[in-house]
Amino acid sequence: MTKRSTYDVPRAIDWVGGLDGHAALIDQTLLPGKLEIIECHAPETVWHAIKRLSVRGAPAIGIAAAMGVVLGVRDHDEDDVAGFVTRIRGVCDYLAGARPTAINLFWALDRMRKVGESADELGVSATKQALLAEARRIREEDAAMCRAIGEAGLPLIQDGVAVLTHCNAGGLATAELGTALAPLYLAREAGRKFSVYADETRPLLQGARLTAWELGRAGVDVTLICDNAAGACMAAGRINLVITGADCVAANGDVANKIGTYSVAVLAAAHRIPFYVAAPSSTFALDKPTGAAIPIEERAAAEVRSGFGAMTAPKDVRCFNPAFDVTPARLLTGIITERGIISPVREEGIRELLSASATCPDSCAPS
């Protein structure tokens, strides 16, 4: 943790120093009680940090894994090129096992593997530097993408607005700034006066533990509410904008996100409150025609029955605990991407935005 942005958004993960440096990540399992930095000097430390959710959020996990590759190969003998390539693959395979369903993890490790393949040409020493550069690039690209989402969404955060958010799509889930929270951090930077309501987000309370923590730390005016209070807050006129993140956006604009997002969207529509989702273009899955094609993970009953140490329900009661729900495109006012806002949310608009990136990578890439 060598640097901080002026608005004090915590860096979930960063690289400190040169090739002999280390990865530094916030132990999110200790938040909000303690802010402790885990210094990773070996890939095993990164593996465990991913495994036990010390680092979470798809982009942050990808960055951590990429840095883990650097840690795992940097002491390799400078003269052993063949062994070096094998070792890179081995470290990548090892790190991929930390969370077997995290797409960003594989994506980041693939990028590292590709860099490793040029070792024959570059030699061991230069490839080590190239791997560190690639890991840093993955982080910087994500940070730039978050900032671009923030800039696209900034016009929504005018003086006096009160924004509701759900779960944590903030700096802790990404390299910096987050997705849903990025427009808020930029509005804070711009000196705008606004307030935020954070849904606590049962069962895992990411809103209470992480969003309230990082917004409060950055000086944003934040109020924590139980998920049950969102409707009453809207009815009382306390909220006039909703922004959440997204785990996956289908081709027609249906959005899978943390359980409860759909309820918030229905409530927002009933109160005529604009409802936006913030998502990088990498979150769109054009092979899924609608939200019905997005698989919904069902998680352990223990999260509902005994989430925080105490048993708060009969120990044998059946629970239904879906991790995500699907919000249909018709309930979205817009999707804030790093290339601008898609509104209204229609399949044509989505395809147009995504194909634009394919044909003009330079001008459309996150700046």
Added chain:
Amino acid sequence: MTKRSTYDVPRAIDWVGGLDGHAALIDQTLLPGKLEIIECHAPETVWHAIKRLSVRGAPAIGIAAAMGVVLGVRDHDEDDVAGFVTRIRGVCDYLAGARPTAINLFWALDRMRKVGESADELGVSATKQALLAEARRIREEDAAMCRAIGEAGLPLIQDGVAVLTHCNAGGLATAELGTALAPLYLAREAGRKFSVYADETRPLLQGARLTAWELGRAGVDVTLICDNAAGACMAAGRINLVITGADCVAANGDVANKIGTYSVAVLAAAHRIPFYVAAPSSTFALDKPTGAAIPIEERAAAEVRSGFGAMTAPKDVRCFNPAFDVTPARLLTGIITERGIISPVREEGIRELLSASATCPDSCAPS
């Protein structure tokens, strides 16, 4: 706990034996982990049970207080009539202090005071018996009222229905059967096949701790969900009826109930799922023209920040924690009362039902 109904609904509070007996109440602070009965042989035990929420729910609190009066005066000298009346008043004043805002508590103690006033006529011994009879009558009237609500609502619980309920308006809050849960217990008794989803009901988790417990114990097919999952369950067609309790019904039919009820009502309307409230006629407040006149208690931030024993949010984060919300009459399909279902929910229908009770107390009284 001498008797159990065949369907095994727990008795939150009961009197065991004769004048030398005791009040037996379930210690609800230990649920769902432990079922422990507190035997109250003195009014102090009742006072503490009310104070520390071992007994909760307006009707159950009133019954406990009435029984506490019996316990406080039953050893009075048979020859001291004047001192006996004074003592009854003293015990009533003492018990009234246990929860200074509980309307049913004062109402029940008033009934006991009135019985005490006939001591000059009846003598001490007969008045003691009359006080015990009155306490039992308060309990029996409440049990009958719950059963009448259950019978009114029973036609809604057909084979195959899946009912969502919020908070705990069950046997634990009343003498028996509860209000919202009464139709479910009678449907179970009638052998109907149906299922129930219980919202866990943050912040105090009455759905998880109490509703899931008492329904499960009675053999009702119950599934516990986080409040966040209610919308997704509705969208998936898992729920086709909602019944909740009510803390107060305004003259126009607006309903104040546990925080989150309003959100459930909006979701039900969006999915065209019938939404019923179950409430005895004593819950209607005709002096309040609309829900806007019902004061909403705001409770401690600690319930949100550290409700599970662990601190799950930044310790200094601002919280907004309303205990109740108001569901407008337009979102209600009907109100299930002990005298039948009011549907549609309109001021005329409510006044008609309540005035009917005033003019024909015998035929309209709960059976």
